[in-house]
Structures are given as structure tokens and as C-alpha cells.
Amino acid sequence: MQITKPHVALLASPGMGHLIPVLELAKRLVTHHNLQVTVLVLATDTSSDHLSQLLNSQNHDFLNIVLLPTTDISGLVEPDASIVTKLLVMMHQSLPALRSTISAMKFRPMALIVDLFGTEAMKVADEFGMLKYVFIASNAWFLAVTIYAPAVDKNELAVHVNQQQLLKIPGCKPVEFQDTLEAFLDPNDPMYDGFLHAGMEISAADGIIVNTWEELEFTTLEGLRDNTKLGCIAKAPVYPIGPLVRQAAPQALESKVLDWLDMQPTESVIYVSFGSGGRLPAKQMIELAWGLEQSQQRFIWVVRPPLENDISGSFLTLGKVLLPRFN
Template identity: 55%
Template sequence: MTPKILEIIELPPVDISELVSPDATVVTRICVIMREIKPALRSAISILSFRPAAMIADLFGTEAMVVADELEIPKYVYVPSNAWFLALQIYTPQLDKIVEGEYVDQKEPLKIPGCRPIRPEDLVDPMLDRTNQQYFENLRIGVQMPMCNGILLNTWQDLQPSALEALRDEELLGRIVKVPVYPIGPLIRQTKPLGTNSELFIWLDKQPRESVIYVSFGSGGTLSLEQMAELAFGLELSQQNFIWVVRPPTLKTGDGSFFNAGTGEDNGTLRYLPEEQRMNATMLTEELGVAVRSKTLPSKGVVAREEIEMLIRRIMVDKEGTEIRTRAKELKYGAENALVQGGSSMNALSTVAKECEISSKRQKMTAW
């Protein structure tokens, strides 16, 4: 008989209709649900026949750590994003005290100790309106995250060494975090591969190596109809072969934008917010040495087709593109090496596993 390695326990739904306004954001709703579901979570853990070795909460589940404390269970927080995002998240309570007025109205990038500054336009959605409830929910998460035993981060050491060092340095962000940060990524969900005889692979096999652009905006990317049109024209004007992942809209919004990639199958994580991808894009493009926006064309909320064409040709045609593609390969191989036996991410995850094992042995000595 095959032993059970995973058991999913569904908690009963909670009614938050009296706790949030009808127009409350998704972030607010999730945070309130996680807060109200604590009694059910406590009961579900208490009736288990064994004492859990650890509790791992996601970004929105930091309030569950109170339950872990009550039951004397080690607690970790998993952040399915990069070190720069984590740095911003835990430094937000400090920014709340330092910055006056709305962050988006600041003339200069916001400074984060030991990390690259973040432009106001790259901020995550909960930070765009300091009067909205989701801002205070996000602020609370930033306060609670360092109260765990360790933070698991979906990045790897060689991708963001400076930001990770800042999170560990007690003279920088380490004085706020105060717990180990474990880069254990990149974590992706393994999906069933397409058959090599599919129409897509047959077409790809006929193309020259490294001659096709892959365009995808992840599981939570949003594009307005106008931006969709500009991107389509830009791809066409570039005269480069491309594959563009576009899914039917799953949620239409009042401003004409929609979610065009719904389940997270492309990267294995549920994105915190579409705006987080702007931080991801900025981080990766700086790592690759290519600007997110050109310095010669104005940006007015929508990236123009001419700018898209120029950036595509810069990467695929111009001499500079060779260096960019080489750097991208280095990051790819670095990610692969981090996950093999002896790799940085594998070592970090092994450290967490050993801590949980030691905790489990201690717990067996006490009654449950």
C-alpha cells in the first residue's frame, strides 16, 4: 500500500459580508478571510493524531502564526516572489513612518536599505492608496512576517545576492527581519508536457535556434485592450517570429483591462498581484541589462508599438542582444544548478527540513 504523502483538509467557509464593503479589493477579502478562519484552523490542527513538525503560512496567512504559537509549532512564511519584493514588504512599516503623502506622488524612488530603490510606478497595488483598507492589511503583513522562525523565498542565491545579503545584514534589513531567509527557488509546478508531435513543436522545429520570442504575462498579468493592440502591432513590426500566450478573459474590469492568464500553470504560483509583476520585470530586465522603457520615447501608461518594436529588435537583432541572451542563459543554468543536490536552494531547503526534524523529535517527548 502506497503511503499517503499529502492530505488536504478543507476548512469551512467564513462569512465576511459584514466585515468588508462590497467594493473591497481581493487583497482585503483574502486577509479578512484568513483572520476569521483562525478558529477553524486551530480546531483542524488540534484534532490531528500527530503534532505537526511545522506550520508554513503563505503571504496572506501570517495571522495563522498565532495558532502555531498557541500549539507550540514552529512557523515559517513562504513568499512566492523575489528578494526585492520581500525587502519592500518588510520595509513598508518603516516607509509608513518616513514618507508623507501618497507613495505614488513621490518625485524620487523609495529607498530600501541595501537594495535598489523602487520607483513609485513599480509599487504593488496595496501601496497605491494609503486610505484604502488593503493598505493597512498589507502593512500588517509586513509587521507580522518577521515574527516567524524563518522565511522561505522563491528565488535563488545567485540571482539576487545583494538583496539577500541586505535581508541578512543586521546593519541593513536584517535588523527588521531578525530571522533566517531561505532562498529555495525557483519553485515551479511540473505540468504535463505537450506532445512533441503537436502543431506548435512541429513549427518550432523548423525555426532557427534562438529565433522565436516567447510572450507571456504570467498568471495574473493584466493588459488593457489598447495595450493588447499596441503589443500585437509591435510584435508584427519587429518582423520576428513569436509565440504569444493569450487566454480568454476570466475577469473583466471597469477600465477595460482583463486577466488574460488565469491559473498560474505557467509558473506554478499564484501571483500576489498583477502589479508585483512590474517589480519582477524591472528586476529581471536590470539583471539582463535591458531597460524596461526606452529613454527616447515617452511613456503614457501604454507602451507604444514603436517602443515594443525597438526593444524586441534590440534583443533579437542588434549586437547588444547577444550579451543579453548570454546573460539569460547564465540565469537559466544558475536556476537549474541551485536545485540540484548540493545547490544553494537545495541546501537551504535541507536546512529547513533538518530544523523541522529536530523540532519533531522534541515534540514527540511531550504530550499532544
């Protein structure tokens, strides 16, 4: 009788910023837990150079990667709808393809892991008797806000948005208005309902995997586990598995950056980057630059050109380095 490894499927939402963390988690499940892993990828444009390069760079003997058919949502959402709304509709429309793909597998997965935008797919896992997990590639505080959002009274939310008051989260740091999620700003936007839906679905998972670690967010993780605080909402166990970092090939850096790094004490430099979508207006860029400068910490900041004028040349200071990012 052939003995097989436990099989787990991961569903990645469209976008490189969603796919890359899912691939990194998949690799860890294979190397650290000896699982057989299938990564199901919903791509909006399978001909994208970045996507093709990323998928072709994977070891397909190591990971089984399956591309789900692209979905046409042009007749389902307004052209000016938010990217979050579009992603949620795309993921909804992909459910039949996901269902048929899993059904056709000779060795079906015992568990399905979805990301934030794929929570609706957990009902497909239920149909096949699979365990269902949610992977939050962000931090535990974002998870706390997400699962608590459906329980927030609309009047409390209105005070938070209209009067810019703190939004209190049990057992966690409150949300200041300037840090609030875009989904909170307009309760009439489809994104608002979609976000609340995701929060409720996350709470129904068999487990929640978060890209953080105990020492970094001890208080928030405790709040998520405390049944008198957020634990009564997040009934699923929370597993901090971070830091989950992409092992990318080394890229060429200017020699002055490498020379500067070589002169710094071990583990003394902070790396700052906001990912593939992290582009800020010039005003916010300036404020962030001042904050980093006044922290008196050594740092390397990888930054995309700001949404207004390009100010990247203003922030190369002795002991702190900013690297422009254009890809």
C-alpha cells in the same frame, strides 16, 4: 516504538494562484526532505471545477489535504472592497477552524508554513509550540518591499505616491512609482494596513521561504541578510528554494509552435506568463509586447485577452510566439 517522519502543515489562502505554489512546495518537502506534509486549504468555493480537478489530481497517499470550512464575510467587508482586503478577512475568520483542526490531529505538526495572506495564523502556531515559516511565492524583491513597508515614513511614502519619486529600499533596487504596490496608493484603504501588518508578521517568523535563487537575486538576498540594511528587519533567515515550478501535464500546442521550438538552440527561449490573474489593459499589453520584441530574445508569451480590446493577433512575429490563454 513507532518512528514517524517530521510532520509539517502548510496553510493555503483562497485562490488557485495561492494553492498551486503551496502544493508544489509541499511536494518538494515530501520528495526532497522526506517529511510528512498536511496541506490545509481554505477555499471560497469547494465546488469549483478547477479546484476539484486540482485537488483530485493529487496523490493523497503522498499528501494529506484537509479542506477548512468556508467563511462568510459578507457582513464584514464592503462588496466593493479589494480582493486583498477580502482575503485578509477570510484568513482571519478561518483561525478558529485552523486551531480546531490542528488540535484534533493525532500527530500534530512541528511547524506551520503560511503564505503571504496567512501570516496572522502564525499566532496559532505559537499556541501549539510549533515553528512558523512564511512562504513567499513571489520574488525576493517583493519580500524586501513587504518587510520594509512598515518602516517607511508616511511622508516618504506620500512623496513616492504624490510626486512619483523613487521609494528607496536599503540594499535593494528602489521602487519606481509605476511599479509600486497597489496597497501604497491609499493609506486610508484597509488594504494598506493589512499589508503593513503582514510585513511586520513576516519579520517575526522563524524562517522565510522564497521562490527565487541566489544567482537571480543575489543583491536583494544579500540586502535581506545584511544587518546594516534589511537584515535588521528580516531577523528570520531567508531560504531561496526556487525555481519552484508546477509539473503540469503537457497541453496540446499548435504544431507551428512546437515546430518553431524544435528549431531553437537548447535553453535559448524565454517563457513569459503572469499566472492565473495576469490580465493587462491593452495599452500595457502593447508596451510589454514592444519590450519583448526589442529585447532580441527568443520567447513564448502565454497571455490572457487584455482588459480592453483583444490585440493578441497583433503579436505573432518570426522567432517570437504569443499564445492566447483563456482558462
